[in-house]
Structures are given as C-alpha cells and as structure tokens.
Amino acid sequence: MNISVNGVAYETESSPLTPLLDVLREELGITSPKAGCHQGGCGACTVLVDGEARRSCILPAAYADGAEITTVEGLGAPEQLSTVQQAFVHHYAAQCGFCTSGMLLAAQAYLNHGGTDDPSGIQEALGGHVCRCTGYLKIVDAVAAAARGELFDLTTTAVGKYTTLTGGGVE
Amino acid sequence: MATAALAVTDEIEVLLPGSEAEAIEAFGDGKDVVVVGGGTIVVPEMTYGRLQPRRALLLKDAGMAGMAEDGSRTTIGSATTVDALVGLPAPLGPCAANIADGEIRGVATVGGNVCAGAGREAPRGDLQGALLALAASVRSAGAGGVTEEPLEEFLPKRRERLVLGISFDRPARGAFAALDRPHTHDYTALAVSGARAGDGAVRLAATGGGSWGVRLPSAEASADEPERAGAAALADVDPRDDALASAWYRKKVLPVLVRRVLTELEEVA
Numbered sequence A: 001m002n003i004s005v006n007g008v009a010y011e012t013e014s015s016p017l018t019p020l021l022d023v024l025r026e027e028l029g030i031t032s033p034k035a036g037c038h039q040g041g042c043g044a045c046t047v048l049v050d051g052e053a054r055r056s057c058i059l060p061a062a063y064a065d066g067a068e069i070t071t072v073e074g075l076g077a078p079e080q081l082s083t084v085q086q087a088f089v090h091h092y093a094a095q096c097g098f099c100t101s102g103m104l105l106a107a108q109a110y111l112n113h114g115g116t117d118d119p120s121g122i123q124e125a126l127g128g129h130v131c132r133c134t135g136y137l138k139i140v141d142a143v144a145a146a147a148r149g150e151l152f153d154l155t156t157t158a159v160g161k162y163t164t165l166t167g168g169g170v171e
Numbered sequence B: 001m002a003t004a005a006l007a008v009t010d011e012i013e014v015l016l017p018g019s020e021a022e023a024i025e026a027f028g029d030g031k032d033v034v035v036v037g038g039g040t041i042v043v044p045e046m047t048y049g050r051l052q053p054r055r056a057l058l059l060k061d062a063g064m065a066g067m068a069e070d071g072s073r074t075t076i077g078s079a080t081t082v083d084a085l086v087g088l089p090a091p092l093g094p095c096a097a098n099i100a101d102g103e104i105r106g107v108a109t110v111g112g113n114v115c116a117g118a119g120r121e122a123p124r125g126d127l128q129g130a131l132l133a134l135a136a137s138v139r140s141a142g143a144g145g146v147t148e149e150p151l152e153e154f155l156p157k158r159r160e161r162l163v164l165g166i167s168f169d170r171p172a173r174g175a176f177a178a179l180d181r182p183h184t185h186d187y188t189a190l191a192v193s194g195a196r197a198g199d200g201a202v203r204l205a206a207t208g209g210g211s212w213g214v215r216l217p218s219a220e221a222s223a224d225e226p227e228r229a230g231a232a233a234l235a236d237v238d239p240r241d242d243a244l245a246s247a248w249y250r251k252k253v254l255p256v257l258v259r260r261v262l263t264e265l266e267e268v269a
Helices: A018-028 A083-090 A100-112 A119-125 A135-148 A156-162 B002-005 B020-027 B042-047 B094-098 B110-115 B126-133 B151-160 B226-236 B245-268
Strands: A002-005 A008-011 A046-049 A052-053 A068-070 B013-015 B033-036 B055-059 B067-070 B073-075 B136-139 B147-150 B162-169 B175-178 B191-196 B202-207
Touching: A046 A100, A052 A100, A083 A100, A083 A135, A083 B175, A100 A135, A119 A135, B013 B151, B020 B033, B020 B055, B020 B136, B020 B162, B033 B094, B033 B110, B033 B162, B094 B126, B094 B175, B110 B126, B110 B162, B126 B151, B126 B191, B126 B202, B136 B151, B147 B151, B175 B245, B191 B245, B202 B226, B202 B245, B226 B245
Parallel strands: A002 A068, B013 B055, B033 B055
Antiparallel strands: A002 A008, A046 A052, A046 A068, B067 B073, B073 B162, B136 B147, B136 B162, B175 B191, B191 B202
C-alpha cells in the first residue's frame, strides 16, 4: 500500500487490516498519534486522512491506501507553529500532552470545515476526545481563539518564557 | 497496549472486492468470513483478539455506498456511512446523530451497525431500532442467494448474511428519544424510535431493550394513549444488566421514552 504522511510518500508492508495507527507508529516510526484505548474511544490517535479527522486505531490501513495523512508534525514546525498550535500554547491547553496531538488535529479539521468560536460547535467536534488532565475549558478556549484567527507572540507570554517551543529557552 | 496491536496478523486473508457482485461471490455462504464495513466495531475486536477470522471481506471498494430515492421509497447501500444519515428526518437522522462522534460516524457503515450485536458491556446497533420503526426491509446475500426480507426477520440471522441494502418508505412523521450519553464514546443505553405512516399506523421500536433492536407491539396497540403505551412497552423488552445501565433502570426509563416519542408523533398528527 502507498500512503503519504505529511507530504512524504511511503510504501508500507503491513497487512491491509492493520490499524493505521500501528502502521504509523510501528512501521514508520511516527509516534505522535498516541495509542490510548486502541478501540476508538479516546481520540488520542486521531490523524487527518485526506483532511478528515479519523481515529487511526480503528481504521484499517487499506482504507488509507493512496491517502494523504496529516499528523501533528504536519500542522506546523516548532519555529513556526500553526494558528491552532499557537492558541494551544497561549491558552495552556496542553498539560500532560497525551491527548494534544489528537485534539489539535480534530480542531484543525473543525476549522477546515468552517468551524466557528461557538463553544457548542467546538464541544461537538472534540466530543470524542478524552483529556485525562481534564483541561477541557482551556482546550475549548484555544480552539475558539484559533477560529477567530487570533495569532500570538509566544515570546511575550508566560508560556513562551518557560518553554523552548519558540526557541526562546527558559528565562 | 503494544501487544494489542499484534492480534491483527498477516495470517488473515484479506478480500477486497471491486463490486457488489464480487463481494457477494467472496462472501459465499459466509463461513469463516468477517465483513469489514468501516471497521469501527470489527477492528477493535480483532486488535484485542476477541475476533480471529480466517478471512476478512473489506467493502471499501465494492461500490455499495449511497442513497437513492424512488418515489416515497428510500434505499441505502450497506457501505453508506452513518454520518450520511445525520440530516435525514426522524427517527433515522436523530438516531444516527446520536451514534458516537463525527470521526466515528464518518467511517462506520449502515450495514455494520445493522449487523452489530450486543457488545460485552453495552448494547450496539443503534440504527436497528430506527429502521424497525420504519418497517425497513433488508436485501442481503449468503446461503440461498440474494434475498429481501423485513428487518425483524433478518436481525436474528444478521451474522450469517452480507447486507447489500436497506429500504423503507418515508413516514408521515417520525420521532426519536434516547437516554443522554455522558460522553460520545459511550453507546446508547436505551433509545426508542417511532414512525407514523400515512394511514396513521404507528410503529415503535427500541434499542437497548434486548440483545438487538426490538419492536414494541404492545405499546403500538395503545399508541393513542401514551401513558398506557409506555407501561405496555415493558411486555416487549428483555433488557439486561451491563456497564451502562441495569435492566431495572432501563425498565424504569422505557415508559418515559415511549411517552416522549408518542407525544412528539401526536403533535403534528
């Protein structure tokens, strides 16, 4: 099978029934999609398949044959975060980080489909994602900010001062 | 969790038919074949080793998705995604919208949902109730060839057949009521669907009232009296205890959902 991940083409050897998550993590070594529940219930494994948010742990690899897969690495780079990634940093929407890649990709799909800053729409879009740190309010705030197109200079925020996400280091 | 990934092996023969005819031929009499619609139920079962088929029939390229209208009759291909049903009138649209979340609905198929059985810890197959209320018929393949029969007759043997399509007449009015889910990853503990045909006849069905979707004929007989119908519905179900709710609780709530559905059907009758 052939898949493209973040613009890089791969020819995979896994069985067509293998969950896409296992192809990404075990065969290709792309570990940002997380294996949380492995049964479609937590959203930590969510990736974009041709722009649509999908649970990679329950999607047979055959269903991604020929598709463009986007993982969180495809959203932005550490020195050039995407709008939604910036918003997550600014709003402290990542705590332990385990759910974050799935949350970001679900949020990106929501925004790609014209999602607004209406909290109920965001909650519907992210409703299948579990944050074990229970940081839901900050996540919804971040997606709402991204929906409004807000951009942040992360070097001026508290988060920016104490992380290396923007290359600024700890002050 | 890493060991879970090992259950899906190369030893399973994967069949990828390119048409409905090829799918029917590959399914044969259904022995030792598991049908993979969207995979949302089957893949986790295989991942955790609870399902170990010799052959897997993947429908993704079989051209079995889509909806067609012919007069008042709607036909839905078995590989149509649940998400495609969300905008339809009640009871089917709201029932579909109450299944999982958009990411799951965009992959899960109508045929897979109709063929789902009770899970280990929850009822599954939410669409069964709505389609029973709509007096749907199922076209399927398997031993004896291609047949079409009412959903009620199909459900007991759903694991032995390959669903090809589902048809029903649009009702004059439909309604759907369900217990709220605390999170989208929960299955629905109990739901009631209702449909009023053009001649005024009312059909009611429940999901979560037994091992699979069940009609509520005793409630239908008292459809003009929602209070009485709600109580009567208890004679039609055999709910069980599971992780979502006890049988006792389901029996307490069923009359309420039946009353809500009948009241909604009455409002514009």
